[in-house]
Amino acid sequence: MSIRERLSGNEAVAVAMRQINPDVMPAFPITPSTEIPQYFSAFVANGQVDTAFVPVESEHSAMSAAIGAEAAGARTLTATSSCGLALMWEELYVAASDRLPIALALVNRALSGPININCDHSDAMGARDAGWIQIFSESNQEAYDNFVQAYRIAEHKDVRLPIMICQDGFITSHAVENIELIEDDKVKAFVGEYCPENYLLNDNGTMAVGPYAIPAYYMETKRAQLEALKNAKKVALEVAEEFEKISGRKYGLFETYKTEDADYIMIIMGSAAGTGKEAVDELRAEGKKVGLLKIRLFRPFPSEEIANAIKHVKYIACMDRTESFNGHSGPIGNDVRTALYNAKADCEVINYVYGIGGRDVTVESLKSVYEALMEIEKTGDVGERYHYLSLRD
Amino acid sequence: MANAVEIRWHGRGGQGAKTASLLLADVAFNTGKFVQGFPEYGPERMGAPITAYNRISDEKIRVHSNIYEPDFVVVVDETLLDSVDVTKGLKKEGAIVINTSQPKEDIIKKLNGYEGKVFTIDARKVSMEALGKYFPNSPMLASIVKVTGIMDEETFLNEMEGSFKHKFASKPEVIEGNMKALRLALQEVK
Amino acid sequence: MSKSFKDIKETNTWKELTEGCNIYEGATSKYFNTGEWRVDTPIFIEEKCKQCLLCIPVCPDSSIPVKDMKRLDFDYDHCKGCGICVKVCPFGAIEMKKGEN
Numbered sequence: 001m002s003i004r005e006r007l008s009g010n011e012a013v014a015v016a017m018r019q020i021n022p023d024v025m026p027a028f029p030i031t032p033s034t035e036i037p038q039y040f041s042a043f044v045a046n047g048q049v050d051t052a053f054v055p056v057e058s059e060h061s062a063m064s065a066a067i068g069a070e071a072a073g074a075r076t077l078t079a080t081s082s083c084g085l086a087l088m089w090e091e092l093y094v095a096a097s098d099r100l101p102i103a104l105a106l107v108n109r110a111l112s113g114p115i116n117i118n119c120d121h122s123d124a125m126g127a128r129d130a131g132w133i134q135i136f137s138e139s140n141q142e143a144y145d146n147f148v149q150a151y152r153i154a155e156h157k158d159v160r161l162p163i164m165i166c167q168d169g170f171i172t173s174h175a176v177e178n179i180e181l182i183e184d185d186k187v188k189a190f191v192g193e194y195c196p197e198n199y200l201l202n203d204n205g206t207m208a209v210g211p212y213a214i215p216a217y218y219m220e221t222k223r224a225q226l227e228a229l230k231n232a233k234k235v236a237l238e239v240a241e242e243f244e245k246i247s248g249r250k251y252g253l254f255e256t257y258k259t260e261d262a263d264y265i266m267i268i269m270g271s272a273a274g275t276g277k278e279a280v281d282e283l284r285a286e287g288k289k290v291g292l293l294k295i296r297l298f299r300p301f302p303s304e305e306i307a308n309a310i311k312h313v314k315y316i317a318c319m320d321r322t323e324s325f326n327g328h329s330g331p332i333g334n335d336v337r338t339a340l341y342n343a344k345a346d347c348e349v350i351n352y353v354y355g356i357g358g359r360d361v362t363v364e365s366l367k368s369v370y371e372a373l374m375e376i377e378k379t380g381d382v383g384e385r386y387h388y389l390s391l392r393d
Numbered sequence: 394m395a396n397a398v399e400i401r402w403h404g405r406g407g408q409g410a411k412t413a414s415l416l417l418a419d420v421a422f423n424t425g426k427f428v429q430g431f432p433e434y435g436p437e438r439m440g441a442p443i444t445a446y447n448r449i450s451d452e453k454i455r456v457h458s459n460i461y462e463p464d465f466v467v468v469v470d471e472t473l474l475d476s477v478d479v480t481k482g483l484k485k486e487g488a489i490v491i492n493t494s495q496p497k498e499d500i501i502k503k504l505n506g507y508e509g510k511v512f513t514i515d516a517r518k519v520s521m522e523a524l525g526k527y528f529p530n531s532p533m534l535a536s537i538v539k540v541t542g543i544m545d546e547e548t549f550l551n552e553m554e555g556s557f558k559h560k561f562a563s564k565p566e567v568i569e570g571n572m573k574a575l576r577l578a579l580q581e582v583k
Numbered sequence: 584m585s586k587s588f589k590d591i592k593e594t595n596t597w598k599e600l601t602e603g604c605n606i607y608e609g610a611t612s613k614y615f616n617t618g619e620w621r622v623d624t625p626i627f628i629e630e631k632c633k634q635c636l637l638c639i640p641v642c643p644d645s646s647i648p649v650k651d652m653k654r655l656d657f658d659y660d661h662c663k664g665c666g667i668c669v670k671v672c673p674f675g676a677i678e679m680k681k682g683e684n
Binding site: 006032117118139168170171172174175176177178271272274275277278358360361362363 | 415418419428431432453454455456457458459461
Binding site: 097098099160198205206207208209210211213216217219220221223224225227228 | 591593595596597598600602603604605606607608609610611
């Protein structure tokens with residue numbers, strides 16, 4: 001029997017970490033992820049876990065310590081947000097290229113400036129080329145479930161890459177909601193022991209981690225790293241299948257909501273997806289054929305799979321909770337258009353920047369996106385393809 | 394959210410409006426509901442106006458936005474009535490609960506012509522009488538439970554006693570005072 | 584994917600490299616004869632040496648072997664000829680010779 005609880009998203013992730021009982025947690029506090037190491041250090045102090053908690057002097061040091069610990073053979077995790085992730089930037093690439101399956105709880109917050117503590121995805125998007133697996137969560141439940149699944153994906157022998165489990169700052173991290181927790185022993189059995197084949201503190205073999213790669217090796221190393229990242233798709237599905245057996249909750253690379261017969265689809269990620277489903281239901285009640293696709297696995301991007309799921313749709317809105325400053329599209333807009341182009345699909349795609357810096361995302365605002373798609377069909381005039389949602393204009 | 398009761402709290406930083414919204418989520422959760430309790434975050438400081446929200450439903454809650462058309466509003470500090478439009482979007486079928494010692498007729502004049510029901514409670518008086526200190530949390534919580542009718546009073550008191558016993562395990566002497574504050578508030582809110 | 588560093592070669596395809604180019608052995612630098620890079624060569628003049636051992640810690644390539652608290656002649660397989668040992672020797676017991684020895 002699962003445990004019915006009510007927790008904030010940060011509490012939920014801290015509970016998952018307690019159940020996993022990792023070897024090492026180096027962390028530095030930053031809003032809105034501070035509560036995660038705060039709750040976790042209480043678990044350490046209470047003797048509920050035997051993790052070595054390392055209070056470091058910056059996020060740069062947190063990720064450096066995580067790399068050292070993971071290379072030594074310790075199961076390692078940390079948590080951060082916004083500028084904290086930005087300060088980890090060079091280490092994120094090292095963790096990935098050294099093939100270290102570190103888990104990071106990212107509580108999404110806008111990057112400065114103007115300085116702002118509220119939610120958007122600009123922090124995660126800044127790290128999207130770093131070679132980490134990135135999974136986004138709609139709710140406290142998903143943040144918990146995804147964290148429980150994280151190491152099974154990251155540590156798999158065909159993957160061995162670091163993983164970032166993202167949830168929306170304040171919106172889910174600080175909102176108390178219902179959640180179904182899994183019993184400690186079931187999580188422990190599901191996650192299993194960490195037994196890397198090679199690690200620095202191995203008595204039975206020496207090794208060197210992170211050697212210099214001259215041009216003759218660099219490209220081949222990166223290509224091999226890409227293959228490992230691509231393998232994460234297959235592994236994430238296998239792990240999700242096993243997770244369903246202990247939780248009854250189903251996860252895929254993405255979730256489709258009423259898309260089968262839809263003429264208009266929104267592609268979205270994170271907490272606004274639930275609000276979007278409400279918008280879908282309200283418009284469906286009016287007889288409008290609308291649907292929604294929520295991305296769970298953002299890196300690697302499930303390009304062919306998403307194209308297959310939506311290529312029948314005429315009008316698509318890609319929702320980006322970040323500004324890319326390329327002048328024509330956001331990261332989801334780019335990836336979805338590439339996927340559709342490669343699939344030779346004939347869809348009209350418009351792209352919205354929404355909810356940045358904590359701008360509230362409402363059912364009404366998301367309904368207006370579908371209405372814009374319907375208007376394009378009606379008038380035949382696509383107009384601008386790149387918009388800001390809920391902007392004072 | 395057609396099937397959810399939506400509540401907006403207005404308070405000042407440090408008065409515990411956020412805590413009260415989380416307590417309400419707790420007690421509704423304990424009676425089997427789906428709940429959300431969340432504050433609106435910003436660079437708030439002690440004394441600055443803050444807003445917190447609750448959704449309470451028999452069904453799973455998917456929406457993650459602030460609440461613009463609440464069924465109920467709770468005002469923890471009446472001085473906010475001069476600076477914040479507390480009835481903004483409030484449904485006229487709903488109600489507002491205000492912590493004040495003033496007569497209801499005087500308070501209604503400050504509500505921009507709000508047509509729905511208005512309830513007042515002197516949470517300071519209740520708190521001083523029950524606890525000897527001013528903690529508006531417990532009286533305001535009891536008031537909103539009574540006004541919304543999301544659960545019956547007996548269930549509410551039983552649930553709260555259970556959670557106070559858990560919360561104040563190390564200082565059981567405050568439990569009776571808090572229970573008294575709840576009981577008094579259930580009678581006093583009008 | 585071979586686990587021996589000796590199998591890591593510039594002809595490897597991406598599928599043949601180790602994870603992250605990691606090397607599953609220790610002290611592999613001894614197999615790389617950096618002595619080939621030498622332009623000028625230090626010469627050890629044993630009769631002038633007082634065995635003060637000041638030259639040992641300054642050698643960047645650990646190319647001065649020590650046995651029974653006494654330094655031996657240079658390890659020319661790894662000495663790159665930087666000349667730091669010549670500068671540090673108080674007794675003129677090391678001289679720099681032009682060219683590769």
